[in-house]
Amino acid sequence: MRMICFASRNTKEMVRDRINLMFGLGFPVVVLLLLTAIQANVPVDIFPLPRLTPGICVFGLSFIALFASMLISKDRSSSLVLRLFTSPMTGSDFIFGYTLPLALMSLGQIAVCLIVAFILGLRASILNNLMLVLTLVPSIVLNIAIGLICGTLLNDKQVGGVCGALLTNLSAWLSGTWFDLDMVGGAFQAIAKVFPFCHAVDAGRAALSGDWGSIFPELWPVIGWAGALLAIAIAIFTLKMKSDSNGKQ
């Protein structure tokens, strides 16, 4: 009950912040529309929807990290956190209370992207669409974990820079959505392969095209990153929240 109540409050705080909501849901859709419009005017396949859509979904999820980090850092800097810490809420109430609404918002964001892509002409079976959503689950966890870490360690101005600018750019440039990483090659491609974003996009493309055998080789790095960052996020969150309340006079 406590966790559901906290999750409900967190959902309202995020959904009622119109600027965040417009960026989180609107910006990926605008990019999808823009790139599809460009594609319609060039004779070669630069941004075909079956390849573009999973990329936009992965890119859009980086805004979930921004949502998460903004909410947590604002809570930490306000006196509300003192009220929460003196209540009988437990550590798991906090973690799940923050995570649950973010997970639901992530699924909502993916659904919006898929609906817009369908309107623009994407044709894929319901099963393939569902497989795409499933392959994006580790990316959802990954971005929530990044949000938890940044929100716990940084103030609300800093998270704007780290999650709002750095993460969204990393997610965009290293994902292979805007250009083929094989064409760039060299150190850039090697660095991109270390990060999970291009693997998440390739796994999503495999799911959407029905090439299910190609999903898992690509999904393992994403699962690894997501699992590691989630463990780090929980450890940092628990330690920092204790020290925040204990260390101040």
Place this chain on the structure above:
Amino acid sequence: MDAIEIKELSKNFGDKKAVDSLSLNIQQDTLFALLGVNGAGKTTTIKMLSCLSRPSGGDALVMGHSIIHDTQAVKALINVSPQETAIAPMLSTRENLEFSAGIYGYKSAESAKMAQDMIDQLNLSEIASKRARTLSGGWQRRLSIAMSLITEPEVLFLDEPTIGLDVIARRELWHIIENLKKKMTIILTTHYLEEALAIADRIGIMAHGRLMAEGTADSLRAKAGTDDFEEAFIRIAEEEVK
């Protein structure tokens, strides 16, 4: 019966002793004011008693439960109104109240009823549907205190509840707090002498992390040998310095 038994409670931040071997018993249903200048250790004491900050030494029992060994039991019995307003800015007044009840484990139907009761009791109906961030400072503080009252705590901690409020808003809050007397044990920190005099049953004077004296306003005046409470406060607070 004692609601709070504090035994040699201490808190150190590095070399600095923020609270130094504080011992004090507070009777149930008393309004007890911890009075002191800024940095006297009042807020740190409240933070330890509300299980927010772990003591460096000593212990305290809140309604018989240790603040070190039985924190969940203590947290279920208390509520705190922090020094700054502690509200969820994007929620309405009613939603804030329901949220405050919900995080103490009340079901949504119960929370809704309790929120309505609180709105009626504290005359919050005109702001019930307004988002908290749009309220004036005085209304926000009133809401913050209402969020602490909604769970009907056995012990309520009010940390500098009227700081930053204008005279009228302060008087209104005093009236609200006075109406709570005898219904619950209230520990109030303040550095306003007139506030402690106006509403407290007993007053503890803190300075340099130590409890310098404790008693009724009259007994503190008598102890300091003066009829002027401000003078009595200064004499007692500066006792150690001399």
